[in-house]
Amino acid sequence: MSAELRNWAGNLAYGARRVHRPTTLDELRAVVAGSDRIRALGTRHSFSAVADTVDDLVSLEAMPSVVEIDAAGGAVTVGAGVRYAELARELHAAGLALANLASLPHISVAGACATGTHGSGVRNTVLAGSVRGFELMTAGGELRTVRRGDPDFPGLVVNLGAVGVVTALTLDVEPTYQVRQTVYLDLPLGPALDHFEELVSCAYSVCLFTDWASPHFTQVWVIARTDEPEPKAPGEPWFTATPAGRDVHPVITNSAAACTAQQGVPGPWHTRMAHFRPEFTPSSGAELQSEYAVPIRYATAAIEALDRVRGDIHPVLQICEVRTVAADDFWLSPAYGTDVITIHFTWIPDESPVRDVIRLVEERLAPFDARPHWAKLFEVTPEQVRRCYPRVPDFASLARRYDPDGTFGNAFTRLYLEGTIA
Ligand SMILES: Cc1cc2nc3c(=O)[nH]c(=O)nc-3n(C[C@H](O)[C@H](O)[C@H](O)COP(=O)(O)OP(=O)(O)OC[C@H]3O[C@@H](n4cnc5c(N)ncnc54)[C@H](O)[C@@H]3O)c2cc1C
Structure with missing residues (x-):
């Protein structure tokens, strides 16, 4: 089978010699056992080369949908x-x-x-x-x-x-459970950062968007469970932000047709928890993405540091989103050992100028132990990756124990986990 295959965003052509699509567990076993180097492939939504390989790729999409x-x-x-x-x-x-x-x-x-x-x-x-x-x-x-x-x-x-x-x-x-999703428009950075903890913990899930054109969060998406106290009566302003009078896309000039229901109308969790509707299935995306997790204690300082370079960010940005993630103990998790904010960037699909701004963003976020998202674009060095993900050496040892011959490694994992170019 031809290995000519790209990721969802189209910025990466997988280098695999062969792409296997087994339909049963036995077929998968034969494929895996018959390969010296193989990587599993999901739905190809990663922007980085994390899934890539020059050897075998195996997609599980034709396996029974159990x-x-x-x-x-x-x-x-x-x-x-x-x-x-x-x-x-x-x-x-x-x-x-x-x-x-x-x-x-x-x-x-x-x-x-x-x-x-x-x-x-x-x-x-x-x-x-x-x-x-x-x-x-x-x-x-x-x-x-x-x-x-x-x-x-x-x-x-x-x-x-x-x-x-x-x-x-x-x-x-x-x-x-049911949730209500309410979008508030135009929250200046000042009150948002003064009340940051209150803002991000006011409901079950809160997402802050900005285009960095000015020191504002252009939208605040508040997803509240109906079995928990309401953060605000629908229709009330949130600080100086006002509820959007219609459904909106995070990029305000885009059609909201692809977005999940808003305006505080209650509905099942899965129809509002994601930003985009499942029935809207873009086969590819005209965008690039990067994201950094920063310990929540640095949230306001990190956002202020980005505000100082928003003039550089804005021209190559579609939208930036700030979210929160609770701490865990998973070695390669962006929230390993600490509650974090995640600062996400949807860039324009023009990799060269975007890479320059990624480097600038990383320089500004470096004092805050920012961890890059494994699946998105980043420029930080392997040494920096191993500094901000302190359990990388332990993971590398564990991976050697489960996979002594490096069958499932690729250039990405060898570089960032082992520090070797191969
Ligand atoms: C439009 C868009 C929105 C996104 N939103 C978010 C978001 O809200 N939050 C966020 O954190 N990320 C987000 N992402 C990033 C996305 O979640 C990751 O890229 C994720 O890995 C995608 O899953 P995938 O199935 O496409 O994996 P792929 O890109 O196909 O693979 C990713 C990695 O998973 C491994 N893998 C896949 N299947 C298996 C398997 N069966 N066994 C072992 N390893 C496997 C691959 O080897 C590879 O290393 C978004 C990406 C896009 C394009």
């Missing part, structure tokens, strides 16, 4: 190729829910968990936080089960695909 619900046990087991959108629909139909979603529900559960993908909420961890256990196919095709509570679990659950092919994951679920 969703097995254990309502009594509060769990669901999914095939690793399953996307959040289909999982969410099935869970809701069964009266169940996940704690959180990323901004886009089209991504695979395995790919999202492998890269420390997250949504927002001061009490919400990365999506891998809901993983109870998973099945891992190691070199040779052997299947191993890793469960929460096992000593290796915190090291393995966010794994960049570097320890094997995850074939299934079991996730925590809870009774389904």
Whole structure:
């Protein structure tokens, strides 16, 4: 099969010699056992080369789309190729829910968990936080089960695909719930930063957007559970920000047709927790992305540092989003050991000027131990990566134990995890 394949944004052509699409576990085992170097591929939504390889890629999209619900046990087991959108629909139909979603529900559960993908909420961890256990196919095709509570679990659950092919994951679920999503427009940075903690913890999930044209958050998306106290009566101003009188896109000039329902109208969790509707399925994206996690104690200082270079950021930016993620103990998680804010940038699709501004942003965020998102574009050196992700050397040892021959490594993992160019 031809290996001519690009990621969703089109900025990366995978260098794989072969792309395999097994349809059964036995076929997957044969593919894995028959390859010296192989990487699992999810839905190709990563902007970095984290999923890339010059050897074999194996996509699980043709594997059975397993969703097995254990309502009594509060769990669901999914095939690793399953996307959040289909999982969410099935869970809701069964009266169940996940704690959180990323901004886009089209991504695979395995790919999202492998890269420390997250949504927002001061009490919400990365999506891998809901993983109870998973099945891992190691070199040779052997299947191993890793469960929460096992000593290796915190090291393995966010794994960049570097320890094997995850074939299934079991996730925590809870009774389904309703949320209201209200978007407030135009919150000046001054009051936002003066009341930052109150702002980001005023509801279950809060997301702040700015285009850095001026010192304002252009939009504040407040997602409140209806089974928790309302942050504000719908329709009231939030500090000086006022509720949008219509549904809006984070980039205000774009059509809101792709966005989830707003204006405080209650609805099921999965129809509002992500920013974009599952039925809106862009096959590719005219954008690039970067993101940095910063310990929440540095939130205001980090945002002020970016405000000082907003004149450089604005021309190459589509939108910047600030979210919160609760601390965990997953070695490669952006929230390892500390609550964080995440500062995300959706850039214009012009890599050369964007890379210059990425370097500037990283220079400004360097004093705040900023951790780059593994799946997005970054320029920080391997040494800096290992400084801000302190458990990288431990992960590299663990990966060698599970994958002694480096079957699942690639240039990205060798560079950032091992510090070697190969
Ligand atoms: C429009 C858009 C919005 C986004 N929004 C968010 C967001 O809100 N929050 C956020 O944190 N990120 C976000 N991202 C980034 C995205 O969540 C990550 O790129 C994520 O990894 C995508 O999953 P994927 O299935 O596309 O993985 P891929 O890009 O295909 O692969 C990513 C990594 O996962 C590994 N992997 C995939 N499947 C398996 C498997 N079965 N076994 C082992 N390893 C596997 C791959 O080897 C690779 O290392 C967004 C990306 C886009 C394009």
